[in-house]
Amino acid sequence: MYDKTVTVFNKYTDQNDNIYWYPHVLSGVDLIIDKAANVAKTGLDSADTANLHVKYHILHGEKMVGDKPYIPPKEWEKQLNDDLSESITFASGDFFMQGEYAETPILDSDYSDRVNSGFYNYMNKRHDYVFLITTVGGPYTLIPHFEIGGK
Incomplete structure (x- = not known):
């Protein structure tokens, strides 16, 4: 438990509607991936889900x-x-x-073309185990952590 490394990408839209992604590499997290597939009307559809547990501590x-x-x-x-x-x-x-992914801000429009509709789409097509955050639980205090759900 708490032996995995992930990169969290925070989305930021500036006053000119430019979208940036800020990557943060987190070591010592617990990542549980449930691989599944659903059969949709159009064929096989990925239904992979993930539960990410991230510890925190209090400093000042x-x-x-x-x-x-x-x-x-x-x-x-x-x-x-x-x-x-x-x-x-x-x-x-x-x-x-x-x-791990390099911790350098990424401009979303650099990845918008006919094939990709932005950085998230680009990453999802090229890497396994990329999850959009769907739920956030916490911060919990008894055992200090966040529980993050992804799909």
């Missing part, structure tokens, strides 16, 4: 995920673009993948 009254302060989603969006790499949030619409 702040919740810390790894070495970054956790900021609730609405507060995180209000930060200046320059500060976003220095903190982390978990929100519906963000995504995560198993493994």
Whole structure:
């Protein structure tokens, strides 16, 4: 347990409607992947789900995920673009993948072409175990952690 590494991608839209993704590599997480498939009208449809458990600790009254302060989603969006790499949030619409990805902000429009409709789509087509965040539980206090569901 708590032996996996994931990269969480936080989505940020600036005042000019440019979308950026801020990757954060998290080690020492618990990732449970349920591989499944549904038969839809159009054929086989992936129904893989993931449960991600991320520990946090308190430092000077702040919740810390790894070495970054956790900021609730609405507060995180209000930060200046320059500060976003220095903190982390978990929100519906963000995504995560198993493994490490470089921690450099990514401009979504660099991945928008006829084949891809943005960075998330690009990553989902090229990598296994990429999950859109669908639920966020926590922060829980008895055992300090977040429970994040992905699909």
